Amino acid sequence: MENFTLKLxxxxxxxxxxxxxxxxxxxIEAGRLKNGERLPSKRALCAHLSVSQSTxxxxxxxxxxEGYLRAKPKSxxxxxxxxxxxxxxxxxxxxxxxxxxxxxxxxxxxxxxxDTGVFPYASWARLSREVVSGNxxxxxxxxxxxxxxxxxxxxxxxxxxxxxxxxxxxxxxxxGLEYLLNVLVQVLPEESVYGLEDPGYxxxxxxxxxxxxxxxxxxxxxxxxxxxxxxxxxxxxAFVTPxxxxxMGSTMPVGRRAALLAWAREADDRFIVEDDYDSExxxxxxxxxxxxSLDDGEKVIYVGTFSRSIAPSIRVxxxxxxxxxxxxxxxxxxxxxxxxxxxxxxxxxxxxxRGFYARHLRRAANLYRKKQQLLLEELEKIPGAKxxxxxxxxxxxxxxxxxxxxxxxxxxxxxxxxxxxxxxYCRACPCPESTLVLGFAGLKxxxxxxAAKALREAFEA
Amino acid sequence: MENFTLKLxxxxxxxxxxxxxxxxxxxIEAGRLKNGERLPSKRALCAHLSVSQSTxxxxxxxxxxEGYLRAKPKSxxxxxxxxxxxxxxxxxxxxxxxxxxxxxxxxxxxxxxxDTGVFPYASWARLSREVVSGNxxxxxxxxxxxxxxxxxxxxxxxxxxxxxxxxxxxxxxxxGLEYLLNVLVQVLPEESVYGLEDPGYxxxxxxxxxxxxxxxxxxxxxxxxxxxxxxxxxxxxAFVTPxxxxxMGSTMPVGRRAALLAWAREADDRFIVEDDYDSExxxxxxxxxxxxSLDDGEKVIYVGTFSRSIAPSIRVxxxxxxxxxxxxxxxxxxxxxxxxxxxxxxxxxxxxxRGFYARHLRRAANLYRKKQQLLLEELEKIPGAKxxxxxxxxxxxxxxxxxxxxxxxxxxxxxxxxxxxxxxYCRACPCPESTLVLGFAGLKxxxxxxAAKALREAFEA
Numbered sequence: 001m002e003n004f005t006l007k008l009x010x011x012x013x014x015x016x017x018x019x020x021x022x023x024x025x026x027x028i029e030a031g032r033l034k035n036g037e038r039l040p041s042k043r044a045l046c047a048h049l050s051v052s053q054s055t056x057x058x059x060x061x062x063x064x065x066e067g068y069l070r071a072k073p074k075s076x077x078x079x080x081x082x083x084x085x086x087x088x089x090x091x092x093x094x095x096x097x098x099x100x101x102x103x104x105x106x107x108x109x110x111x112x113x114x115d116t117g118v119f120p121y122a123s124w125a126r127l128s129r130e131v132v133s134g135n136x137x138x139x140x141x142x143x144x145x146x147x148x149x150x151x152x153x154x155x156x157x158x159x160x161x162x163x164x165x166x167x168x169x170x171x172x173x174x175x176g177l178e179y180l181l182n183v184l185v186q187v188l189p190e191e192s193v194y195g196l197e198d199p200g201y202x203x204x205x206x207x208x209x210x211x212x213x214x215x216x217x218x219x220x221x222x223x224x225x226x227x228x229x230x231x232x233x234x235x236x237x238a239f240v241t242p243x244x245x246x247x248m249g250s251t252m253p254v255g256r257r258a259a260l261l262a263w264a265r266e267a268d269d270r271f272i273v274e275d276d277y278d279s280e281x282x283x284x285x286x287x288x289x290x291x292x293s294l295d296d297g298e299k300v301i302y303v304g305t306f307s308r309s310i311a312p313s314i315r316v317x318x319x320x321x322x323x324x325x326x327x328x329x330x331x332x333x334x335x336x337x338x339x340x341x342x343x344x345x346x347x348x349x350x351x352x353x354r355g356f357y358a359r360h361l362r363r364a365a366n367l368y369r370k371k372q373q374l375l376l377e378e379l380e381k382i383p384g385a386k387x388x389x390x391x392x393x394x395x396x397x398x399x400x401x402x403x404x405x406x407x408x409x410x411x412x413x414x415x416x417x418x419x420x421x422x423x424x425y426c427r428a429c430p431c432p433e434s435t436l437v438l439g440f441a442g443l444k445x446x447x448x449x450x451a452a453k454a455l456r457e458a459f460e461a
Numbered sequence: 462m463e464n465f466t467l468k469l470x471x472x473x474x475x476x477x478x479x480x481x482x483x484x485x486x487x488x489i490e491a492g493r494l495k496n497g498e499r500l501p502s503k504r505a506l507c508a509h510l511s512v513s514q515s516t517x518x519x520x521x522x523x524x525x526x527e528g529y530l531r532a533k534p535k536s537x538x539x540x541x542x543x544x545x546x547x548x549x550x551x552x553x554x555x556x557x558x559x560x561x562x563x564x565x566x567x568x569x570x571x572x573x574x575x576d577t578g579v580f581p582y583a584s585w586a587r588l589s590r591e592v593v594s595g596n597x598x599x600x601x602x603x604x605x606x607x608x609x610x611x612x613x614x615x616x617x618x619x620x621x622x623x624x625x626x627x628x629x630x631x632x633x634x635x636x637g638l639e640y641l642l643n644v645l646v647q648v649l650p651e652e653s654v655y656g657l658e659d660p661g662y663x664x665x666x667x668x669x670x671x672x673x674x675x676x677x678x679x680x681x682x683x684x685x686x687x688x689x690x691x692x693x694x695x696x697x698x699a700f701v702t703p704x705x706x707x708x709m710g711s712t713m714p715v716g717r718r719a720a721l722l723a724w725a726r727e728a729d730d731r732f733i734v735e736d737d738y739d740s741e742x743x744x745x746x747x748x749x750x751x752x753x754s755l756d757d758g759e760k761v762i763y764v765g766t767f768s769r770s771i772a773p774s775i776r777v778x779x780x781x782x783x784x785x786x787x788x789x790x791x792x793x794x795x796x797x798x799x800x801x802x803x804x805x806x807x808x809x810x811x812x813x814x815r816g817f818y819a820r821h822l823r824r825a826a827n828l829y830r831k832k833q834q835l836l837l838e839e840l841e842k843i844p845g846a847k848x849x850x851x852x853x854x855x856x857x858x859x860x861x862x863x864x865x866x867x868x869x870x871x872x873x874x875x876x877x878x879x880x881x882x883x884x885x886y887c888r889a890c891p892c893p894e895s896t897l898v899l900g901f902a903g904l905k906x907x908x909x910x911x912a913a914k915a916l917r918e919a920f921e922a
Contacts, residue, residue: 029792116597125593132586136577139772140903175636175776175800182643186671203796210647210793211672311600313803315636331490332671335664339636339800342774442601 016051017058024063028079039069039077065233066215067198067205067427080427106416107451111247111395113442114311115371118364123356124347131346138342145329146173146318146338150345153353154318161358162279163289164302164320172319172329175339177275177305180319181207184301187321187329188237189269195235197225199425201246201275204239217428220245224252227259237271238264242291244278247425247437249389249396257291264299271322273301278393280309281365283372287392298322306348308394308441309361316340316348368394371440371448378452379438382459394441397422400459403434408459412436415458417451477512478519485524489540500530500538526694527676528659528666528888541888567877568912572708572856574903575772576832579825584817585808592807599803606790607634607779607799611806614814615779622819623740624750625763625781633780633790636800638736638766641780642668645762648782648790649698650730656696658686660886662707662736665700678889681706685713688720698732699725703752705739708886708898710850710857718752725760732783734762739854741770742826744833748853759783767809769855769902770822777801777809829855832901832909839913840899843920855902858883861920864895869920873897876919878912 012019027033040048042056049056060077063069070080131138145151151168158164174180181204194208198217208215216233218225225240238260242252264270274291282288292300305317321329338345351357372390379385379398390396400408405421412419422435443451473480488494501509503517510517521538524530531541592599606612612629619625635641642665655669659678669676677694679686686701699721703713725731735752743749753761766778782790799806812818833851840846840859851857861869866882873880883896904912 031792112602114600116600119597119600121594125590128589128593129586132589133582136580139575139577139580139774141573141768141773175640176798178797179636179640179800190673206793206796212651307602307798312602312798313600315798315800315802331492332667335667336639337637337768337773337776339640339776341776341802341805344802344805 016055017062020049020051020055020059021062024059025068028068033079035079037079038075039079041076064428065217066209067196067217070426070428070431105418107447107454108442109412109417109419109438109440109451109455110442111420111437111439112312113439114308114394115364115367115441115444116311117444118360118367119311120356120360124351127350127354127356128343128347131350132343135346138346141337142342142345144334144336144338145169145171146340147342147345147349150349150352151318153349157352157357158290158302158304158320162276162304163293165293165295165297166302166320170321170323170326172321173338173340173345174317174319175315176307177303177317178203178207179315179339180303180317182211183319183329183333184273185211185213186332187325188271192237192269192271193233193235195225195230195233195238197240197245198427198429199247199422199431200239200427201241201277202425204275205427219429220248220250222250223256224248224250225256225260227256227263230260230263236267236269237273239273239275240291241275241277243276243282243288244389244391244393246275246277247389247395247397247422249391249393251288251392252291254288254294257294261291261294261299270299271301272299273303276302276304278308279304280361281368281394282392283365283369284391292320295322298324301325309357309364314344314348316344367445368441371443371445372396374445374448375438375440375443375452378449378456382456395437395439397435398438399432399435401434403459405434405436408434408436411458412455415454417454417458419455477516478523481510481512481516481520482523485520486529489529494540496540498540499536500540502537525889526678527670528657528678531887531889531892534891566879568908568915569903570873570878570880570899570901570912570916571903572881572898572900573773574900575769575855576825576828576902576905577772578905579821579828580772581817581821585812588811588815588817589804589808592811593804596807599807602798603803603806605795605797605799606630606632607801608803608806608810611810611813612779614810618813618818619751619763619765619781623737623748623765624754626754626756626758627763627781631782631784631787633782634799634801634806635778635780636776637768638764638778639664639668640776640800641764641778643672644780644790644794645734645764646672646674647793648786649732653698653730653732654694654696656686656691656694656699658701658706659888659890660708660883660892661700661888662702662738663886665736666888680890681709681711683711684717685709685711686717686721688717688724691721691724697728697730698734700734700736701752702736702738704737704743704749705850705852705854707736707738708850708856708858708883710852710854712749712853713752715749715755718755722752722755722760731760732762733760734764737763737765739769740765741822742829742855743853744826744830745852753781756783759785762786770818770825775805775809777805828906829902832904832906833857835906835909836899836901836904836913839910839917843917856898856900858896859899860893860896862895864920866895866897869895869897872919873916876915878915878919880916 045056046053064071069077071077151171154171155166155168174183193214195216195218196204198219216235218229218233224245230238260272264272276290290302292302302320306314376387384401386399388397405423409419409421419436419438422437423431506517507514525532530538532538612632615632616627616629635644654675654677656677656679657665659680677696679690679694685706691699721733725733737751751763753763763781767775837848845862847860849858866884870880870882880897880899883898884892
C-alpha cells in the first residue's frame with residue numbers, strides 16, 4: 001500500500017477512476033510497480049484512498065482489459081508488465097556501469113533464432129553484386145511504399161503461395177514488422193480499439209501502448225481468437241496470427257476465419273490485421289491460404305516478414321493494405337522515403353522473382369521439420385510431457401503437468417538451457433499452466449539430442 | 462462557405478472552438494479544403510455558424526500556430542497543407558488507374574538528390590563482401606539500438622568531426638530520419654509541445670501531426686529559430702537545423718545556440734532536437750561543431766543521417782540521446798529489433814572506422830563545391846538575382862525580386878527544369894517572396910552551364 005501515496009484531486013477535471021488508472025500506469029512504467037507484484041485488494045484501496053468501490057473497480061477493470069494487470073481468481077490483481085526480451089540475453093547495456101557478464105546458453109531454445117547454415121549465401125551475394133554494380137540510380141531516393149519491382153515480385157509471390165489477392169500498389173515495404181505496426185497505427189482511425197490475442201505477440205501490445213491506443217486483451221480457444229469475446233470487448237481492429245498462433249501454435253480453422261470476417265463486415269471501421277506468422281513452414285498438410293484470400297479486399301490488412309523465413313537481421317517486412325486505406329496512407333505517410341535500403345529491396349526482388357526464395361523455403365522447411373522431429377522424439381521421453389502447436393512453424397509448446405512454470409524455467413536456466421515460460425506471453429487472460437515455449441530453429445541438427453537431454457535432465461527432480 | 466456545413470453541437474462536451482478546429486482539420490485531411498484555398502473571414506464565419514467572434518478567432522489561431530493555416534495580412538487565412546513531395550515526381554501511382562505519364566526533368570534541381578558518381582562503389586562492395594561472407598551470426602537478431610561495433614564507430618566519428626559528446630550506448634541507429642522522429646515522439650513526454658522552424662523541414666511537421674502531437678510554428682531570422690518567439694509559443698521541444706537551416710541556408714551563430722540552450726535549461730521538460738543537416742558539406746570556413754557539444758549532455762538530442770552524405774537510398778540515420786532519456790527508450794522501445802539490416806550496419810561500421818567515410822566526404826565536398834561555384838557564376842548573370850544560404854550544404858536560395866514565386870516555378874516547369882518555391886516549406890509565418898530553393902547535388906558537373914542557362918532563359922520574360 002505504500003506505493004499508493006496518490007492524492008486523488010477533486011479539482012482535477014478527470015474522473016477519479018481515470019486519475020487512479022493513470023497513476024497505476026505511471027507507477028508501472030516508472031518501474032515502481034514491478035512485474036508479478038500484487039496490488040492492494042479493491043476493498044483495502046477504497047478505504048485507503050477514501051473513494052467508492054466502483055472507482056477502484058473501474059480502474060482495475062480498465063487496467064486488466066488493457067493488459068497492465070492480470071486478475072487471478074481468489075487471489076487478486078497482479079502487475080503484468082513484463083516485455084518480450086530475447087531469452088539469450090543479447091540486450092545492450094544501457095548504463096555506464098559495465099554490463100553483467102552473461103554466459104551464452106549451452107543450447108539456444110529461443111523463438112527468435114534461425115538456422116544460419118541454410119541461408120543461400122552464394123546466390124544472395126551474387127544477386128547483391130549484380131544489383132549494386134549495375135544501378136547507380138538506386139542511390140537516389142525511392143518511393144515511400146518501396147521499389148515497384150520489389151512490390152511486384154512480392155505481389156506475385158503472395159498470390160501464388162498464400163492466395164493473397166493484391167496488386168503491387170497495395171503493398172507497403174518497411175523495416176520490420178514492428179515498424180509496419182507503427183505505420184498501421186497512423187493509418188487506422190485514432191479512436192480504433194485494438195483486440196489482441198492473449199497469450200500473444202508482446203511487441204504489438206507495446207507498439208500500441210507507445211502510441212496511446214486503446215487495447216483489449218482477447219482470450220483464445222483451440223481455434224484461436226474467440227469471436228464471442230472479441231464482440232464483447234468493443235474492439236474495432238482484431239490482430240490475429242491464423243497460420244500458427246504465437247505462441248500457442250494453433251492454426252485457425254476456416255470456420256473461425258469466416259466468423260471473424262463476418263464480425264469485421266458488420267461495421268465500416270472494423271479491420272482484421274492478419275500477421276501471417278510462420279506460414280512459410282507447414283509440416284503436416286497442405287498450407288491453408290491466408291485469411292486475406294477469403295476477404296473481398298476490404299477488411300483484412302495482411303502483414304508478413306522475411307525475419308523468420310530468411311533471417312531476423314534482414315529488416316524487411318510488408319503490409320498489404322485494403323484499397324480503401326491507400327488514400328489515407330498516401331496522405332499521412334506518402335511523404336517519407338521507404339525504410340528499407342533500395343539495394344536490399346532490389347536484391348530481394350531478384351531473389352523472390354527468380355525462384356531462389358521458394359527454393360530456399362523448401363530447403364529450410366525440410367531442415368526445420370527434421371530438427372523438430374528429432375527434438376520431439378527426445379522430449380517425449382520425459383514422463384507426462386505433452387507437446388502442442390507443432391504442426392507448423394519454428395516453435396512448439398511443452399507442457400509438464402503438475403510442475404510449476406517458475407520451477408521449470410529456473411531449473412532449465414541453471415542447467416544452461418534457458419527457456420521461456422508461456423506466462424511471458426500472457427497478460428490479462430488466464431494462462432495455461434506448466435507450459436514452456438520452445439524454439440528450435442537456432443539449434444544445430446547434430447546438437448539436438450544433447451540439447452534435449454540437457455533439458456530432460458534439468459526437469460528430473 | 463459551402464464547406465462549412467458543420468453543425469456545432471451544444472450537447473457535444475467539447476468547447477465550440479475545439480469542434481470548429483477539429484472540423485477544419487478533418488476537411489483539410491479529407492482534401493475538401495485544398496492547399497492555398499482561402500477560408501471564410503472570421504466575421505462571415507461567426508455569422509454563418511452563429512457563434513461568437515472569439516470562438517472563430519481561437520480556432521483560427523490554433524490552426525495557424527500549428528501550421529494548418531497561414532494568415533496573410535489584410536487578406537485572410539489560407540490552407541497550408543501541402544506536403545513535401547519529390548519535385549522530380551518519383552512518387553508512386555496509388556490507384557488502379559494508370560499513372561499520368563511524367564516527363565523526366567531536363568535537369569534535376571531537387572534538394573533530395575545526390576551525385577551517384579562520387580560513391581566509392583569498389584570499397585563499399587569489398588567491405589560488404591567481407592562482412593557478409595565472414596559472419597553468419599549477423600543473420601541473428603541484433604540489438605534494438607543497433608550493432609555495438611557500428612555505434613562505437615559512429616560515436617568516435619561524431620566526437621572527432623562534430624565535437625559531439627557521446628558514448629556508443631547513447632546512440633540509436635534507425636532506418637532514416639523520419640523513422641527516428643517516430644522514435645523520439647515515443648520517448649519524449651506525450652504532452653510535449655514541439656516548436657518547429659518555419660520555413661522548415663515539412664516531414665517533421667507531418668510525423669508530429671500523425672502522432673497527434675502539439676505543434677507551434679516558430680519564425681526565423683538571419684540567425685535561425687527566434688528564441689523570443691520560441692518562448693512566447695509555449696513550446697517545450699525545439700527542432701533546429703543549426704549547421705545549415707533547411708531551407709533558408711543560414712548557419713546558427715554561437716550566440717543563438719547559447720540562447721536556445723539557456724531556454725532549454727530553464728525547465729526540466731525542455732529539449733532541443735538538433736538535426737545536424739548538411740554539416741558534412743561546409744564550404745567557406747572551418748565547420749562549427751554541433752550544438753550538442755555546448756550542452757552538458759542533458760538537453761540536446763542530436764540527429765544525423767547518411768542520406769545526404771552517402772545516398773538517400775542508404776536508409777541509415779542515428780540519434781544521440783541524453784543519458785537521462787535512455788531508461789524510457791529502453792522501457793518503451795528496447796523490445797524491438799533495429800530497423801537497419803545488420804549487414805549494412807557492419808559494412809558502414811567498417812566504412813566509418815577505417816577512414817573510408819571521411820575520405821569520401823572530402824571528395825564529395827570538393828565536387829559539390831565545384832558544382833555550386835559553377836552554378837552560382839551562371840545564375841548571377843540573371844539581372845537582380847540574389848543568392849543566399851550558399852556557405853554550406855547541397856542547396857541554396859535564389860531570389861528574383863519583383864517576380865511572383867508562382868510565375869517563376871511555372872516558367873521553370875514549362876522549360877523542363879522544375880524547381881520548388883520557398884513557400885512549399887512555409888506554414889504559418891510570413892514567407893519571403895520571389896524565392897526559389899535550388900538543389901544542385903543531382904546535376905552533373907558538365908551539365909551545369911546548360912542547366913543554369915535553361916533556368917535563366919525561363920525567367921526572361
